[in-house]
Amino acid sequence: MSDQGDDLDLDAPRELTPLKAKRLKLHTQRESIAIVNERCTVARSEGLTERARVELRIEERQAIARLYQVDDTMVATDEIGLSETAWQKLGLNEGDELTLHHPRSISSLGGLRRKVYGHRLSAGHAAEIFRDIVDGRLSDVQISAFISALASQPPEVSEIVALTQAMVAIGDRLTWPDNVVVDKHCVGGLPGNRTTPIVVSIVAAAGLTIPKTSSRAITSPAGTADTLATLTRVDLSGEEMRQVVEQQGGCMVWGGGVELSPADDLVIRVERELELDCTSQMVASVMSKKIAAGSTHVLIDVPVGPTAKVRSQAGAEELAAFMKGVGEAFGLHVETIITDGLQPIGDGIGPALEAHDVLAVLECERNAPRELRQRALNLAAVILEMGAACPPGQGKSTANAILDDGRAMRKFVAICKAQGEFRRPERARFQHVIECERSARIASIDNRRLARLAKLAGAPRSPAAGVVIHVNIGDPVEAGQPLITLHGESIGELEYALDYYRMNTDLIEKFAK
């Protein structure tokens, strides 16, 4: 080693100049960002440039961050400014000193590239990739390539098994004393299809164990966890979840909180930006959570319709087969039920609006959405029989009785209270009614564009936002009769939604009467 010819001992331990950590209080949604001064000698001597990925180290802790540079006083030359995510990950206190490094080479990039080039993921590569996603070593740009590569190939059971295994391995895994632990999942894409709280209440009231975790919305206006969050606390830890289930037989918590699938929301964040759902990733995500939750018997509901997530009977059967195939590989008994996904299920679309529908069914209100009630009863019936909570053939009558005599609602409130509280969901600040322009008959309802409408109104970010749909397919309507009510927390959002509706008035198609 020579400096203009002079030898320099590379093997002697170098003194790495530490930088003082500065908390920028910058909120980035789980993205680690580091900002150094352009004249920072450490970054210079390490040859680090703007937008580089860097490794931050303090004692035994480390984090990968994206580096930006500033030639201003925001960060001094001996400081390093950090986003909240990086700050929390490193467990820092103001003034702590940390060192800045080139990241060690990311070995999972090899497997990721193989995947991009069309090879099937091996279990080893999948494990590496998910480990690096959870550790924050892979950037969103890299995760995006991975998701896109997965979505670009037809799904295959063995690859989904590898993905599932990798996702189970990086999270916690629950075990239960019971031999039978039931669970359900709906593939989604059907606005307002919020059967979970009803099904869990009925099934737990019947004495079965159902440790249900749900997810936040990916591309939809509300995930079950978003809806539940308007009714109770959902961000329980694994230990808290265990206590609720031991006490009440069931729970309804957000999967992201219990660390059963810690890669999920990092992947979902990227899918959301791409407005993309990926079948392999979806099946692996669902099955890994069921496996991690310790389930033994799982019912998968696949709604089918031209504008649902699954559009054809063949597609639904294929998806059901993937779920069963992956379940089998892990010793789970999986049953699937393919349901009608022609139109929205409840009346409301959006977290709080759907919660109102759920309460109406649980409280057996006269104007509760009938379709939502019926679907929840059907699913509960199958699960009760799967779990042998009633004699074969008596699932329906058992489920009906539990709902109608108030046991389901009492169980629901008890579970909510065990999770922290039970509350009634709020209503949005602004509402706008869209009326029918002329008398007609409802021909069809476009679930996708209706979901988009609810999202433009602010769902799920604003929990009370969304749309309420007042008509069903086949209904006769008169001029001036309400078709849809938009709910929103800001005028701006309602305006975007209304603009969109005006360009898409055919999202509810009408026959002339």
Added chain:
Amino acid sequence: MSDQGDDLDLDAPRELTPLKAKRLKLHTQRESIAIVNERCTVARSEGLTERARVELRIEERQAIARLYQVDDTMVATDEIGLSETAWQKLGLNEGDELTLHHPRSISSLGGLRRKVYGHRLSAGHAAEIFRDIVDGRLSDVQISAFISALASQPPEVSEIVALTQAMVAIGDRLTWPDNVVVDKHCVGGLPGNRTTPIVVSIVAAAGLTIPKTSSRAITSPAGTADTLATLTRVDLSGEEMRQVVEQQGGCMVWGGGVELSPADDLVIRVERELELDCTSQMVASVMSKKIAAGSTHVLIDVPVGPTAKVRSQAGAEELAAFMKGVGEAFGLHVETIITDGLQPIGDGIGPALEAHDVLAVLECERNAPRELRQRALNLAAVILEMGAACPPGQGKSTANAILDDGRAMRKFVAICKAQGEFRRPERARFQHVIECERSARIASIDNRRLARLAKLAGAPRSPAAGVVIHVNIGDPVEAGQPLITLHGESIGELEYALDYYRMNTDLIEKFAK
């Protein structure tokens, strides 16, 4: 529209509260970032959250940025902090007021998703996608999905034509008075293969028009533009490039500066993070620049070797066929030459080190890398004949004469001066010689790992960094004889390179003698 029941007129123009632009002097490598205070009422009332994509507007100008939030004094509640890229794009002055909006929906995402799901890109979708990339409407996460989807399918001429057309359409397009305008391109992957400056000098000295643009490195330790930047100014505008070509017959400029292909470096930035090259994108990128540069006759050099970018004769022929097929669709005469890519061409790998090799050839130094000289002469010979600058069959002798009698070097210096200056490249601050441990014979050299070594040493970010290789395949070597010299601007980088070498001593394989 109702606020707790009261009607509100949505159609009345709303007063959008403007935010004061604050220049954060944040350097992000072309990423537009906006930071607002968490208590900023505008972001709140518009329902915008951290990491959202937002649209900034001032008068008729607009830019899309990624939004972060801060609960600190970095940005006041009536301010919006902007990265340099956003600042420049909006052409702001301190204190200018701008408004913050939800971005209009990104229509190109539809085409992007179709591509992810395995459909071939139509010309219309390709045009939409590239327009949105250049306008900054698509984020890096979205560009990554696009690149990954492209890379995941076998390339196809009609799709590459669509890509090429889209890339040509968004940039400038040059025209020349001459009927014959020649150009060359090397597919790369062969460290040190820096024939361009030599070929351009010979060809221009022979009187042909050769408006050469080159690119920066994607995944390699040096692109031709990186090498040229150590010798002259390369970031010329289209108009400056025209003047140089009119005066000298040829030029050697960076393609990114002349806006012939404005999407290129945004795409390359993502490819770099993925450490990925994509054939369709590469062919489209190359051909679009040739078309935009107004070329009529193009020679493509495809080096083949087990560790070159193209590994097999079949792969090279396929690539050559894509180049020809796309050229044909645009009326270009494309010839290809498949060359030996077994080992590095020059002695140096890294911008300045390769520039030293180029000068050695142009100045006919006795120890100039012979292989580099021979390759440059071969390519120049074909181009001279393609462009009818000499009688058929006399390309080689003509090229030889122009190089050996000093006309090529004089032309090179003249072009450099016309571009702004001619200078000798610098040497790196630190050097470390790796010696052979025992006497042996060189069996093989791994181009990929050698390139990685040069990158770890700091190339191309530090122009003088890289490696010099002192042996060729088949050479006998003695213990203590230099194999490689590492060049770097920082100890840190040399250490990374040396660590890597120690784990990869077989990157130069040796036979026992």
